[in-house]
Amino acid sequence: ATAYLWLGAFKKAEEHFTQALETEDGLDLGERNKVKEDLARVQAAKVALALKDKADLAADRAAAGKKASSQQEDLAAAVAMYEEACQTDPRSAVIYANRSFTQLKAEQYEACLKDGEEALACLKQWPTARKPPKPPAQPAHLDPPFLDDPTFKHPDEQKQGEVDWLMKHGGGSWKDLPSLPPEYEWVKDAAEKSGDAWIAIRKKMPKATIDAIRRATTKLQDVLYTRNSKIVREHLIVAIEENKAGEGPSNKAIRQSEEFAEKLEVHEKERALELEKELEEARVELEDYDLDAALAATKSGMAQAGFGRNHPVERTKRRLFVKVLLRRARALEALGQKEAAAEELQRALRAEPTNEEGWTSYHRLCPKQS
Secondary structure, three states: OHHHHHOOOHHHHHHHHHHHHHOOOOOOHHHHHHHHHHHHHHHHHHHHHHHHHHHHHHHHHHHHOOOHHHHHHHHHHHHHHHHHHHHHOOOOHHHHHHHHHHHHHOOOHHHHHHHHHHHHHHHHOOOOOOOOOOOOOOOHHHOOOOOOOOOOOOHHHOOOOOOOEEEEEEOOOHHHOOOOOOOEEEEEOOOOOOOOEEEEEEOOOOHHHHHHHHHHHHHHHHHHOOOOHHHHHHHHHHHHHHHHOOOOOOHHHHHHHHHHHHHHHHHHHHHHHHHHHHHHHHHHHHHHOOHHHHHOOOOOOOOOOOOOOOOHHHHHHHHHHHHHHHHHHHHHHHOOOHHHHHHHHHHHHHHOOOOHHHHHHHHHHOOOOO
């Protein structure tokens, strides 16, 4: 999906992101949320692209129109559709660049410059392969515990010599019997002939109670695998009430869940601090990132970070960069700001030294320097 996204194949990217989400047990909660965010962005970009194409057609009609009135109507319609596309995908450099060109043709020079600036700001945020991503890792201490199930005891855990009866008592009535631990009860001893023989045996839970406890324990176990402390805490309230009713997870299982929730909360606080640090590093990196220097033509054999100069992403980025600067230069020239226009042309020519339109405009503005 990511590879298709880099190639601009939104439909294919959407298909593969969707398949990843639909794969059972394929993603943990954190990964799933991230993929959902990526899918939402792809879908928004896909809708915005369709709106952009409609706006492009309106702009083309304006360029082909012979009547000034119809041209203005088509240009106004194109600008309105570009606005809708921008609202759908506010981070698309292409949409801002195309609207900037439309504003230029409509002689809305200030709006052209503003959209051009927005396009360059979005272009600056395009992903660049400058450093490898951190490998996804799930800390070992965040693996959920295997919850205690009071309805089942593995044969290997059975204590040697343990039996289901505790003691016997002969003579007397039920009222004369000594007290027992809560997990035992007195019943008539059928093995004895006398009618006043008793035996203390381990209580047997009804099948319905056993099934209810197992369902509640399984549900709590599944909740732990979300590794979300808020969800675990909310479900623990339910589990405790089920436990009080005698049809919920055991006291031990609840303690295990509470301890795991505490570990999750500590980890979430640590992760929040890490994320805050990463965002600050990204902000500083973005501020220090020199788009002009990154896209400037380099000498053959010179090492450079990120994608190679001929990589499709870099070529697209550079071409869009140059187009925006050329349009800004034309708008500035129309406003009488020739020096500023010349500076934009110089930026464009540093990125694309063989651009004929750039050199033609520069020769006209700066004949002596040419």
